Amino acid sequence: xxxTAALKMFAALSQETRLRIVRYLVxxxxxxxxxxxxxxxxxxxxxxxxxHLAALEQAGIVTSERQxxxxxxxxxxxxxxxxxxxxxxxxxxxxxxxxxxxxxGECC
Amino acid sequence: xxxTAALKMFAALSQETRLRIVRYLVxxxxxxxxxxxxxxxxxxxxxxxxxHLAALEQAGIVTSERQxxxxxxxxxxxxxxxxxxxxxxxxxxxxxxxxxxxxxGECC
DNA sequence: TCAACAATTCAAGAGATATTGAAATATGAT
DNA sequence: ATCATATTTCAATATCTCTTGAATTGTTGA
Numbered sequence: 076x077x078x079t080a081a082l083k084m085f086a087a088l089s090q091e092t093r094l095r096i097v098r099y100l101v102x103x104x105x106x107x108x109x110x111x112x113x114x115x116x117x118x119x120x121x122x123x124x125x126x127h128l129a130a131l132e133q134a135g136i137v138t139s140e141r142q143x144x145x146x147x148x149x150x151x152x153x154x155x156x157x158x159x160x161x162x163x164x165x166x167x168x169x170x171x172x173x174x175x176x177x178x179x180g181e182c183c
Numbered sequence: 184x185x186x187t188a189a190l191k192m193f194a195a196l197s198q199e200t201r202l203r204i205v206r207y208l209v210x211x212x213x214x215x216x217x218x219x220x221x222x223x224x225x226x227x228x229x230x231x232x233x234x235h236l237a238a239l240e241q242a243g244i245v246t247s248e249r250q251x252x253x254x255x256x257x258x259x260x261x262x263x264x265x266x267x268x269x270x271x272x273x274x275x276x277x278x279x280x281x282x283x284x285x286x287x288g289e290c291c
Numbered sequence: 292t293c294a295a296c297a298a299t300t301c302a303a304g305a306g307a308t309a310t311t312g313a314a315a316t317a318t319g320a321t
Numbered sequence: 322a323t324c325a326t327a328t329t330t331c332a333a334t335a336t337c338t339c340t341t342g343a344a345t346t347g348t349t350g351a
Contacts, residue, residue, distance in 0.1 A: 078199075078202065081202070082196075082197055082198070082199060082202060083197075085193050085194075085196040085197035085202075086193075086194075086197035088190075088193040088270075088274075089190055089191075089193035089194035089197050090190070090338090090339085091186075091190060092339095094186065094189070094190060094193075094274070097274055098273070098274055101274060101275050101276055101278060102276065109297080109298090110297075110298055110299090111296095111297060111298075114298095119340095120340090120341075120342090121297080121298065121299080122298090122299075122300080122301095122340080122341070122342075122343095123339080123340065123341080124298090125298060125299050125300080126299090126300095126338095126339075126340085127339090128298095128299095129299085130338095141298095141347090141348090143297095143348065143349070144295095144296060144297050144298085144347080144348050144349065145296095145297065145298080145348095146297075146298060146299090152275070152278055152280035152281050152284065153280060153284050155270075155274070155275050155278075155281050155284070156275075156280060156281040156282070156283065156284020156285040157284055157285065158270065158285075159267060159270050159271050159275070159281060159284075159285040159287075160284065160285035160286055162196075162263075162266065162267050162270065163267050163285065164286075165206070166196075166202070166205060166206055166209060166263070167209050167258075167260070167263050167264075167267070168209055168210065170209060170260055170263075172260035172261060172264060173260050173263050173264040173267060174264070175264065176260065176261050176263075176264020176265055176267075176268065177264040177265065177267040177268035177271065178268055178272075179267075179287060198308090198309085200309090217327080217328090218327075218328060218329090219326090219327060219328075222328095228310090228311075228312085229327080229328065229329080230310085230311070230312075230313095230328090230329075230330080230331090231309080231310065231311080232328090233328060233329050233330085234308095234309075234310085234329090234330095235309090236328095237329085238308095249317090249318090249328095251318065251319070251327095252317080252318050252319060252326060252327050252328085253318095253326095253327060253328085254327075254328065254329090
């Protein structure tokens with residue numbers, strides 16, 4: 076993962092509404108959820124939900140697909156995994172204290 | 184880790200200069216580095232380095248300690264570990280795809 | 292076609308963030 | 322005391338981000 080991509084992802088996750096969206100979509104799994112559904116869940120009017128969903132998609136954290144009238148959003152697990160990897164490896168050099176603190180066991 | 188703390192840390196890491204500072208300080212280990220040293224390393228004039236170091240300290244990502252004339256900054260490995268944990272567990276629910284993508288082996 | 296539903300786009304305003312250079316503070320050496 | 326070093330603080334400016342409500346686009350069903 077390139078630094079600029081990580082910066083965009085961190086920026087995307089640094090906003091309350093967007094972080095809630097991500098957590099909700101991770102729960103939703105491969106089914107995903109529609110923009111309207113997401114907006115209701117996180118308490119955002121349509122334009123606001125749309126704004127933040129666009130930001131998340133721009134950052135590569137979610138994907139979107141039109142399904143008839145609705146647009147279904149899904150978490151991009153690969154991207155999230157890459158970000159965890161970036162943070163753990165590229166930023167923290169898999170430092171023992173970091174590994175210990177995040178309960179990763181002995182394998183890391 | 185509480186959500187607001189994670190939001191602050193993500194915001195702190197979403198800025199190029201600050202991300203560079205963090206990566207440098209992680210390399211420096213327990214010795215840490217002075218503000219001037221950090222500024223030169225990441226290419227920032229003193230006031231800018233100071234501004235970003237304050238932001239990182241505010242977010243809990245680094246600590247500071249005066250040593251005679253210099254102020255030594257150090258990476259807060261516990262906080263970074265907690266953030267990795269938050270991202271992996273609270274945000275991604277340790278989803279198999281995420282775990283796989285970030286090369287965490289079988290233990291997670 | 293027309294009405295409804297779902298979502299995005301747009302414009303405007305408020306607020307936050309980043310950069311710079313100058314001034315201020317703190318420490319140590321002569 | 323005075324000076325040099327190290328860092329922070331401040332003011333001004335520019336830019337980016339977020340929110341809202343209204344207008345627009347796209348899709349489906351009567």
